[in-house]
Amino acid sequence: MAGCGPGCRLLVLLLALTAFNGSFATRHLLDTAATPEAAPAQPSIPAVPTTLPPMPTIPGVPKVTIPPMPSIPMPKVSLPPVAAGTIPSLPNPAIPTTVPTIPAVPVTLPPMPSIPTTMPSIPTTIPTTIPTIPGFQMPPIPFMAPPPQTASP
DSSP states (O other), X not given: OTTOOHHHHHHHHHHHHHHHHHHHHHHHHHHSOSSOOOOOOOOOOOOOOXXXXXXXXXXXXXXXXXXXXXXXXXXXXXXXXXXXXXXXXOOOOOOOOSOXXXXXXXXXXXXXXXXXXXXXXXXXXXOSSOOOOTTOOOOOOGGGSOOOOOOOO
């Protein structure tokens, strides 16, 4: 290994270790028994029944009898004889071509109310007295009355 560099030495070392590990593994396999240990017994699975229990019987539903429908006589329509393979044409009703006019209804509206153009004036002075209502007597309010006179000791 004179001309081998550090990478070559590393490769040789790895190969030697691999060979050692391989021989160790081979020796271990040769020393062990040929048959593996017996696995523990598996629990038995119960058998699935292959027959089903009988289905319960459903009591029969009584049949209902319907009274016969009364026959309604159909009117006979007489059509003119038609040649085989042709379809009879339908009657062509008269369609009006003009639209009837609707008579005009006279409508009279009440006159519009006039809108005032002037606004009432708002008083600028505040009244100081309350106006009286004729026929109404207001009882005296205690806080507006003068305080009662008390005798001084």
